[in-house]
Amino acid sequence: MFDIQKIREDFPILSRMVYNKPLVYLDNAATTQKPLCVLDAMREEYLNVNANVHRGVHYLSQQATDLHEEARETVRRFINAPSTSEIIFTRGTTEGLNLVAASFTEEMMKEGDEVIVSVMEHHSNIVPWQLQAAKKGIAIRVIPMDETGKLDIKEYEKMFNEHTKLVSVAHVSNVLGTVNPVKQIVKIAHDHGVPAMIDGAQSTPHFRVDVQDIDCDFFVFSGHKMYGPTGIGVLYGKEQWLDKLPPYQGGGEMIESVSFEKTTFERLPFKFEAGTPDYVATHGLATAIKYIENIGIDNISRHEQELTEYCMKRLEAIDGMRLFGTVKGKDAVVSFLVGNIHHLDMGTLLDRLGIAVRTGHHCAQPLMDRLGIQGTVRASFALYNTKEEIDVLANGIERVVKMF
Ligand code: PMP
Numbered sequence: 001m002f003d004i005q006k007i008r009e010d011f012p013i014l015s016r017m018v019y020n021k022p023l024v025y026l027d028n029a030a031t032t033q034k035p036l037c038v039l040d041a042m043r044e045e046y047l048n049v050n051a052n053v054h055r056g057v058h059y060l061s062q063q064a065t066d067l068h069e070e071a072r073e074t075v076r077r078f079i080n081a082p083s084t085s086e087i088i089f090t091r092g093t094t095e096g097l098n099l100v101a102a103s104f105t106e107e108m109m110k111e112g113d114e115v116i117v118s119v120m121e122h123h124s125n126i127v128p129w130q131l132q133a134a135k136k137g138i139a140i141r142v143i144p145m146d147e148t149g150k151l152d153i154k155e156y157e158k159m160f161n162e163h164t165k166l167v168s169v170a171h172v173s174n175v176l177g178t179v180n181p182v183k184q185i186v187k188i189a190h191d192h193g194v195p196a197m198i199d200g201a202q203s204t205p206h207f208r209v210d211v212q213d214i215d216c217d218f219f220v221f222s223g224h225k226m227y228g229p230t231g232i233g234v235l236y237g238k239e240q241w242l243d244k245l246p247p248y249q250g251g252g253e254m255i256e257s258v259s260f261e262k263t264t265f266e267r268l269p270f271k272f273e274a275g276t277p278d279y280v281a282t283h284g285l286a287t288a289i290k291y292i293e294n295i296g297i298d299n300i301s302r303h304e305q306e307l308t309e310y311c312m313k314r315l316e317a318i319d320g321m322r323l324f325g326t327v328k329g330k331d332a333v334v335s336f337l338v339g340n341i342h343h344l345d346m347g348t349l350l351d352r353l354g355i356a357v358r359t360g361h362h363c364a365q366p367l368m369d370r371l372g373i374q375g376t377v378r379a380s381f382a383l384y385n386t387k388e389e390i391d392v393l394a395n396g397i398e399r400v401v402k403m404f
Contacts, residue, residue: 002299008384010035010291021354024389029174029202029333029380030358031224034288038228041287045280053279054253054270068279071286072269078289079200079219080210081236085268088242089277092233093201094124096220097168099235099272100197101128103245104166111137114163116189118143118151118180119370120173123363125199129168143169145370149176149325153184160192167196168218171203175362175376176325177308177333179203186216195241201225205292205382206331207301217241223281227382228288232281235272242268249274292383300383304332307381307390314394318401324376335362335376338397341404343375349403350377353396 008014011033016023025033045067051060053068072084081087090096109115115129119142129140141164143156151169167189172179182198189196195217203209205226211219218241223232237245247254247265251274256264265271292300311334315321320339337343347359360375361368368375379393 002295002303004303004384004386007295010037011384012036014384018354018356019352024353024355024392026379026381026385026389026393027356027358028205028382028385029225029362029378031230032205032227032382033384034229035227035291037291038284038287042229042280042284045283050280052276064279067283067286068277071282074286074289075234078209078293079204079234079236080212082212083239086236086239086242088235088237088269088272089282090220090233090235091231091278092222092224093122093199093220094222094233096218096233096235097124097197097199098128099248100168100218100220100237100245101132103248104241105132105136105138107245109136109138109165112139112163113165114139114141114161116141116143116156116159116164116167116169118169119145120149120151120176120178120364120367121168121170122174122199122201123365125168125170126366138165139163142366145178148327149173149178149330150327151178151180151185153181153188156185157188160189160194164192164194167194168199169196170199170201171209172200172206172331172333173325173364173367174202174333174380175335175364175367175378176327177330177335178325178327179207179329179331182214182216186214190215195238202331202333206304208297211236223285223288226288227291228285229278229281232278232285234285239268242272247271247274251275253277295383303383304381304385305329307385307387308332308334310387311379311381311390311393314390315397318394318397320401324371324373332381333378334380335378337373337376338401339404341400343377345404346377346397346400349400350393350396353392353399355393355396357393 053065186196197218198216200221204221219236224230254274324335343359
């Protein structure tokens with residue numbers, strides 16, 4: 001049963017007022033709110049369990065380690081990875097992408113080699129490659145898209161040559177909501193003998209992800225976009241690749257033995273986890289995953305799909321509306337502009353009505369260039385949003401339009 005009122009009670013922040021108006025929180029692609037169970041789990045750990053993890057002989061350390069390693073198993077199950085040694089905890093999607101960009105480029109790429117990304121990438125899947133390009137002279141190739149926000153797979157297929165070493169694309173665009181055909185993208189890469197990484201920041205909160213089914217070589221996502229705490233994320237990588245890549249950072253936890261002459265590294269996944277991990281956040285993330293699983297990720301998908309379709313319909317009917325990202329089956333993100341009202345003006349005036357939306361380039365400036373705009377207004381949904389909230393948004397937009 002998907003009881004939306006009961007779900008909303010799990011998120012006390014949703015009943016607060018802003019400017020004497022009920023909050024309508026539609027900025028979930030930036031970060032989601034946290035249910036009480038996640039906050040309770042983290043508070044309980046700090047109150048009663050807290051101790052540094054791994055190698056501690058004492059009771060608390062072992063208990064904290066158990067929670068941390070159980071969280072790894074929960075993540076493994078959530079994305080259906082074959083093994084917990086392939087689950088690396090990071091600070092978030094951005095760190096996962098930087099880790100692979102740095103380690104993969106160092107080991108697997110030389111000057112003139114190429115990585116393929118898409119035109120709709122978040123800056124976090126562009127800039128790490130540019131940093132490597134500056135260091136090592138690798139090149140970045142870009143998959144184009146059509147007017148609706150659909151990637152051009154025919155063009156993509158033509159981009160491979162003997163220099164292509166990796167493909168790295170978003171599962172879901174954080175601006176357009178396009179769900180990219182990642183299984184097909186990975187298959188095409190593999191047909192050319194090239195591994196592929198998927199940025200799952202905007203997919204894991206919304207629908208079932210199975211990394212074995214996608215067959216991707218790397219997959220990254222963030223906890224805070226799926227009801228978990230900030231500062232924790234995951235990199236999944238196939239063991240065959242992670243074994244080949246050098247560590248990203250050095251320090252405690254990631255070594256087997258150290259001398260000034262020679263250091264050997266820990267086995268996976270610890271080789272990529274230097275320093276004290278955020279073991280309270282991993283427990284928080286696991287609690288968020290169990291919260292999602294309890295409600296049912298397929299129920300969440302259905303609800304959010306309904307919201308997205310309803311929102312597109314309501315907004316389409318507004319005079320002067322321009323919607324960006326109109327591919328069928330798009331995910332819980334709606335980007336728009338109305339007439340010549342600046343996105344910042346629209347966002348600011350909606351805010352005064354209690355509606356939290358995001359405005360600007362959404363960390364996807366190359367996509368804005370492709371669309372020929374400076375930015376958009378973006379409404380993005382989570383499991384706790386309602387059709388009534390979308391009515392508030394649509395009515396709010398109409399009010400702003402009348403003011404101009
Ligand atoms: N990729 C995509 C598609 C995103 O939407 C985001 C967050 N907006 C990121 C990467 C970066 O995620 P984080 O800031 O949590 O590292």
